[in-house]
Amino acid sequence: MGDRPRPERAAADGPGYRTALVTGASRGIGREITRSLVREGLEVWGLARPSADLDALVAETGCHVLAVDLLDAGAVGRAIAGLRIDVLVNNAGMIPSVRPFVDCPVSELESMIDLNLRAPLTVTRALLPGMIERGCGHIFAITSLFGPYAGADVAVYGATKAALRSFCACLRAEIAGSGVRVTEIAPGRTRTGIYLDAFGGDAEALEQRLFRDRRALHPEDVAQALIAALRLPPRADASIIELAPTEQAAGGLAFAGPPAGTDE
Numbered sequence: 001m002g003d004r005p006r007p008e009r010a011a012a013d014g015p016g017y018r019t020a021l022v023t024g025a026s027r028g029i030g031r032e033i034t035r036s037l038v039r040e041g042l043e044v045w046g047l048a049r050p051s052a053d054l055d056a057l058v059a060e061t062g063c064h065v066l067a068v069d070l071l072d073a074g075a076v077g078r079a080i081a082g083l084r085i086d087v088l089v090n091n092a093g094m095i096p097s098v099r100p101f102v103d104c105p106v107s108e109l110e111s112m113i114d115l116n117l118r119a120p121l122t123v124t125r126a127l128l129p130g131m132i133e134r135g136c137g138h139i140f141a142i143t144s145l146f147g148p149y150a151g152a153d154v155a156v157y158g159a160t161k162a163a164l165r166s167f168c169a170c171l172r173a174e175i176a177g178s179g180v181r182v183t184e185i186a187p188g189r190t191r192t193g194i195y196l197d198a199f200g201g202d203a204e205a206l207e208q209r210l211f212r213d214r215r216a217l218h219p220e221d222v223a224q225a226l227i228a229a230l231r232l233p234p235r236a237d238a239s240i241i242e243l244a245p246t247e248q249a250a251g252g253l254a255f256a257g258p259p260a261g262t263d264e
C-alpha cells in the first residue's frame, strides 16, 4: 500500500462493520455464518441459487436474499452492483465427487474451479474497492485443510482451495494498511451435505463413511471461529484459522506399492 494515508476511523470503537454478504448462505456452514452475523447485528445479504432453503433462511433471520447462480458471472455482477458491503464471506464451494484425478470429468473440473476459485475472486474484485475507499472491511474465505495438506481423490478441490489460500495471502500483502482485513478459515471435516453428490445422493452412505465413527465439526463451530476473528480489535487480523475436529490430524502418510526390502 506504500504511502496510502491512514483511514480516519476511531481506533477504540471496533471495526464498525454494518453490512455483510455471505455466499452459499442457504445450507451448511454458510447458513450458520449468516445466522451468526445477523445475531451480531449486521445487515446481511445471503447469496445462493433460488431454493426453499434460502426462503426459509430469509423467513428465519430477516436477511436480504441474492438468489443467483455463482457460475453465472454476469448475473452475480448485476446482483451485487452498488452494494456497500463491509464483511464479505466467500463461502460457497463444491466437491461433486471424490475420485482419482484421471477419472475426473473435465466439466466437473471446470465447474469446481469456477465456483471454488473464480467466483470468490470476482466477488471480491467487485466489493473490495468500496472497502478500501471507506477504510473498513473484512474479507473471509472458507477454504479447506485439503488446500495446504494433501489428500487422495480430491486433487482439483485441493488445488482450488490452495489457490484461494495464496490469493488471501497476496491480497493481505497488497492492501495492508488500508483498514481492510483478510481472514482465511480452513475447516476440516464438517457435518454438512457437501459430500452428498459425491455419494450419489445417498445420505446413509455418507453418514456411514464420513460421520458415523468420527466426530466432525459442526457448521456452528466454523461460524463461531469467524465471529471470533470479526470481533478482534481493528489492529488485529487473524490471517489463517485452521479448524479441525479434535480427533482429525491434517495430512497423513499412506504407502501403496511394494513392501520394504524390494527396492532393488
Ligand SMILES: NC(=O)c1ccc[n+]([C@@H]2O[C@H](COP(=O)([O-])OP(=O)(O)OC[C@H]3O[C@@H](n4cnc5c(N)ncnc54)[C@H](OP(=O)(O)O)[C@@H]3O)[C@@H](O)[C@H]2O)c1
Binding pocket: 023, 024, 025, 026, 027, 028, 029, 030, 047, 048, 049, 050, 051, 053, 068, 069, 070, 071, 091, 092, 093, 094, 115, 142, 143, 144, 145, 186, 187, 188, 189, 190, 191, 192, 193, 194, 195
Ligand atoms: N463440509 C466440510 O467438510 C467442509 C470442510 C472444509 C471446507 N469446506 C468448505 O466450506 C464451504 C461451505 O461448505 P458446506 O459444507 O457448508 O457445503 P454445503 O452444505 O454443500 O453448502 C454449499 C452452499 O454453497 C451454495 N452453492 C453451491 N453451488 C452454488 C452456485 N452455483 N451458486 C450459488 N451458490 C451455490 C449452496 O447453495 P445452493 O446449492 O442452494 O445454491 C449452499 O448454500 C465450501 O467452500 C467448502 O469447500 C467444507
